[in-house]
Amino acid sequence: MLKHLFKLIWNKKKQNFLLMTEIFFSFLIMFAVFTLAVYNYQNYRRPMGFTYDDVWALSYYSKDRSDMSEDSLNLFYETLKQAIGNAPEVAAVSYVSNNSPFSMSENSSTISSGKQNVMTDHYSGDDDYPRVLQPVLLSGRWFGREDDGAKLAPVVINQALKEEFFPGEDAIGKVMKVGDREVRITGVVQNMKDKGDYKSVRPAIYQRTGKGSYAWLSRMLIKVKPGADAGFESRLYKQVAGIMQDANVEIEHLTEKRVVKNSITLIPLIIFGVIAGFLIINVSLGLFGVLWYTISKRKAEIGLRRAMGATGGAITRQVVSETMVLTSISVVTGLIFAVQFPLLNVFFMPKGVYIIAIVLAALFIYALAVLCALYPGRQAANIYPAVALHED
Numbered sequence: 001m002l003k004h005l006f007k008l009i010w011n012k013k014k015q016n017f018l019l020m021t022e023i024f025f026s027f028l029i030m031f032a033v034f035t036l037a038v039y040n041y042q043n044y045r046r047p048m049g050f051t052y053d054d055v056w057a058l059s060y061y062s063k064d065r066s067d068m069s070e071d072s073l074n075l076f077y078e079t080l081k082q083a084i085g086n087a088p089e090v091a092a093v094s095y096v097s098n099n100s101p102f103s104m105s106e107n108s109s110t111i112s113s114g115k116q117n118v119m120t121d122h123y124s125g126d127d128d129y130p131r132v133l134q135p136v137l138l139s140g141r142w143f144g145r146e147d148d149g150a151k152l153a154p155v156v157i158n159q160a161l162k163e164e165f166f167p168g169e170d171a172i173g174k175v176m177k178v179g180d181r182e183v184r185i186t187g188v189v190q191n192m193k194d195k196g197d198y199k200s201v202r203p204a205i206y207q208r209t210g211k212g213s214y215a216w217l218s219r220m221l222i223k224v225k226p227g228a229d230a231g232f233e234s235r236l237y238k239q240v241a242g243i244m245q246d247a248n249v250e251i252e253h254l255t256e257k258r259v260v261k262n263s264i265t266l267i268p269l270i271i272f273g274v275i276a277g278f279l280i281i282n283v284s285l286g287l288f289g290v291l292w293y294t295i296s297k298r299k300a301e302i303g304l305r306r307a308m309g310a311t312g313g314a315i316t317r318q319v320v321s322e323t324m325v326l327t328s329i330s331v332v333t334g335l336i337f338a339v340q341f342p343l344l345n346v347f348f349m350p351k352g353v354y355i356i357a358i359v360l361a362a363l364f365i366y367a368l369a370v371l372c373a374l375y376p377g378r379q380a381a382n383i384y385p386a387v388a389l390h391e392d
Helices: 002-011 013-045 070-085 129-133 159-165 230-243 254-297 299-307 312-338 340-344 351-381 385-391
Strands: 055-061 090-096 108-113 116-125 137-140 153-158 175-178 181-189 204-208 219-224 248-253
Touching: 013 254, 013 312, 013 351, 055 230, 055 254, 070 090, 070 219, 070 230, 090 129, 116 159, 129 219, 153 159, 153 175, 159 181, 159 204, 175 204, 181 204, 230 248, 248 254, 254 312, 254 351, 299 312, 312 340, 312 351, 340 351
Parallel strands: 116 204, 153 181
Antiparallel strands: 055 219, 055 248, 090 116, 090 219, 108 116, 108 175, 137 181, 153 204, 175 181
């Protein structure tokens, strides 16, 4: 039966070429769509790793204060933090670097341990950072006052960086190099999805902001208590603007920044999905039309088969089987291109994402081909031998 189907397809290879080409490109398009969908879905399912509810980001863009002495600078910013923290609506305050959660700023460089180098995201926060974002500590501790005077600067790393450098080992107390500076690991935290729900997690390191950091810091995160409303936000703005009269002050909520960050990821995916949807509809109509046209041209052949005793079900199965063979040839050709992505590690995505996308794309194309072939197949099964032979 299969040999007969291949012979039929080969005899009409010119008619089937365009159909197979359409299915081939449809498979590749669906492979791309499912790759993005699976990749983003897997990222979405990962735990957030920190809390962002009731956390506000207060940014201040002030004049250059490098002319102030370090003691004066420390006193100024510590007084500012204390003034904000004394408000009854505030639970905790932390100075952080500009690449705080859901911001557009990024800071990364290479970190080395032994002979291994890893591109790593750098974050900075003071000792109150865990009180604000409540990261999930997996081992060790967050840096604090006990690290004052330590020979090596304390750092906390995330799980992804720990797996890169110390898989299966305890990373606490290990030494790494950040540039030319050696640092010591005090804790390991769960991966934090601070770049949005759909972004992949990268190796990250959290460094302690010292008293000499105030000259370049321009943001703090404020954990407010439930019930803190717009009235308190207005009072907070006036309070900070009154203390930093030369600064532009901006207050943002992390919940709103998260929505914006997710939209930046989702909008291209939605646009791509809509375009792919139109292409698939076009392919479906083309496949349906070609099969319909083919059936109309094969009335004599089908009528002869019915006259020789072939049942309607056998005719339908023949049409669907021919479509499945055509689809298989196209999908196998598409697989030759698709498998290059996991083999060559294109776009550095996990291999499992590509494999799942290949399976889903193949299933989708086969389901589409069956749906497009069923109705023409049933129409072919309803051809009466006498009518078909009379028309011929």
